[in-house]
Amino acid sequence: MGVEIDIRGLTKSFGRQVIWRDVTLTLPAGEISVLLGPSGTGKSVLLKTLVGLLRPDAGSIVIEGQDICRLKERDLYEVRKLFGVLFQDGALFGSMNLYDNVAFPLREHTRKSESEIRAVVREKMDLVGLVGAEDKLPGELSGGMRKRAGLARALVLDPKIILFDEPDSGLDPVRTAFLNQLIVDLNQRIGATILIVTHDINTARTVPDNIGLLYHRHLAMFGPREMLLSSEESVVRQFLNAQRVGPIGMSEEKDADELAAERDTELPPLPPIPLQMMPSDGVPRSRQRPPGQWCAENGIVPPAGSFGGSDVGADPAAAL
Numbered sequence: 638m639g640v641e642i643d644i645r646g647l648t649k650s651f652g653r654q655v656i657w658r659d660v661t662l663t664l665p666a667g668e669i670s671v672l673l674g675p676s677g678t679g680k681s682v683l684l685k686t687l688v689g690l691l692r693p694d695a696g697s698i699v700i701e702g703q704d705i706c707r708l709k710e711r712d713l714y715e716v717r718k719l720f721g722v723l724f725q726d727g728a729l730f731g732s733m734n735l736y737d738n739v740a741f742p743l744r745e746h747t748r749k750s751e752s753e754i755r756a757v758v759r760e761k762m763d764l765v766g767l768v769g770a771e772d773k774l775p776g777e778l779s780g781g782m783r784k785r786a787g788l789a790r791a792l793v794l795d796p797k798i799i800l801f802d803e804p805d806s807g808l809d810p811v812r813t814a815f816l817n818q819l820i821v822d823l824n825q826r827i828g829a830t831i832l833i834v835t836h837d838i839n840t841a842r843t844v845p846d847n848i849g850l851l852y853h854r855h856l857a858m859f860g861p862r863e864m865l866l867s868s869e870e871s872v873v874r875q876f877l878n879a880q881r882v883g884p885i886g887m888s889e890e891k892d893a894d895e896l897a898a899e900r901d902t903e904l905p906p907l908p909p910i911p912l913q914m915m916p917s918d919g920v921p922r923s924r925q926r927p928p929g930q931w932c933a934e935n936g937i938v939p940p941a942g943s944f945g946g947s948d949v950g951a952d953p954a955a956a957l
């Protein structure tokens with residue numbers, strides 16, 4: 638089962654460049670969260686800070702009662718075992734075949750015998766649909782296969798937290814849909830806490846339980862998927878609906894003249910909130926909320942046509 642990550646007042650600068658300040662959010666245990674934000678807003682820096690590869694200037698990250706920002710390197714090494722990280726390109730060793738790549742963390746961090754390692758590698762390769770490709774070198778694989786191999790390797794130590802850095806980068810929409818399904822199925826199966834950094838709006842709208850948006854050196858909003866998808870907050874609305882009208886410009890922020898020029902531009906209505914992606918077997922994940930529940934509980938009327946026209950508050954399995 639996953640663990641909660643409690644982030645309070647996190648601030649990070651490189652020299653005089655403030656990346657973000659006072660970032661506060663809780664990643665709920667066992668839920669899937671997505672982090673969005675224009676390029677350069679420090680999403681990857683946040684992921685690296687979560688696994689202790691970068692130290693923040695201020696703030697805390699509490700996991701299982703320990704503030705990892707205050708841990709010594711030796712203790713951090715133990716905490717890192719809670720994490721599985723899928724980097725953008727899979728971060729595989731080019732000279733090792735897939736089997737050895739996936740076995741690597743087990744050989745480095747455990748005392749398992751080679752036959753035990755074989756069983757774990759086979760299970761994870763099976764989970765990501767790569768059985769039979771064990772002898773291939775990373776260079777012989779497509780981008781999607783490399784990502785899946787990277788995911789198998791991220792899973793071998795049975796992580797309680799899985800971080801995905803742009804899992805959809807370089808993938809076509811079909812492969813992205815398959816990978817997203819794999820993430821949802823994985824969450825259902827092992828209950829890990831998952832954080833996905835992505836630029837893919839479709840992923841952000843359909844996969845997570847929660848969405849966060851980094852913008853202008855702070856966390857503009859973080860909360861349940863339906864809260865963000867029904868938000869009238871201009872930056873959230875612009876980003877999640879991929880619109881040009883709004884405060885985000887080509888180089889992050891529009892200036893006063895640009896904003897004044899579009900003051901009278903009428904924004905298109907919010908698009909319907911789509912149904913959340915279900916696990917392949919149609920059984921809702923343990924932390925999955927029925928469609929429309931958040932809106933109903935908070936007195937928000939979702940945009941017309943939301944949830945595929947299903948009844949608000951209906952059982953997600955029934956909505957398929």
Ligand SMILES: Nc1ncnc2c1ncn2[C@@H]1O[C@H](COP(=O)(O)OP(=O)(O)OP(=O)(O)O)[C@@H](O)[C@H]1O
Nearest residue numbers: 651654656674675676677678679680681682683836
């Ligand atoms: N180790 C570092 N030293 C100095 N500056 C850094 C370092 N790592 C990142 N930065 C800077 O931090 C800022 C945020 O980078 P980051 O890669 O986290 O952005 P991002 O939101 O993930 O962008 P993208 O969506 O384009 O991947 C950038 O200006 C980058 O140059």
